[in-house]
Amino acid sequence: MRPSLSLLAVARSQPPRLKKPAVSLDHFIQRQRVLAFWREIVRALNKIPPSSTRTELHSYARQEFERHREVTDLQHIRYLLSTGKSEFETMRRYIDEQVVG
Secondary structure, rough: OOOOHHHHHHHOOOOOOEEEEEEOHHHHHHHHHHHHHHHHHHHHOOOOOHHHHHHHHHHHHHHHHHHOOOOOOHHHHHHHHHHHHHHHHHHHHHHHHHOOO
8 A cells, every 4th residue: 555545544544533522502502692792792892992901801801701611510601691791781881981981
């Protein structure tokens, strides 16, 4: 067998490493809600003129999302999402003040 063909044969005999396990429908829906919430935060922060405040708020939001990245319990995800939204409402009031003022 030619060397290039033997490499192809070896590569095809190995199981795919990139395939992730399937998630449940509830996990998928919660993931979409979290991503939509992240987008909402980023859009709101982009309304603030470039400043240290904008950078700090963005890094705070990102750190919070990263800190809870590995959470898989649906109840905990729902709790984090609801508390995050209430915190964001407080932050949104501050953002509105920054944009107007």
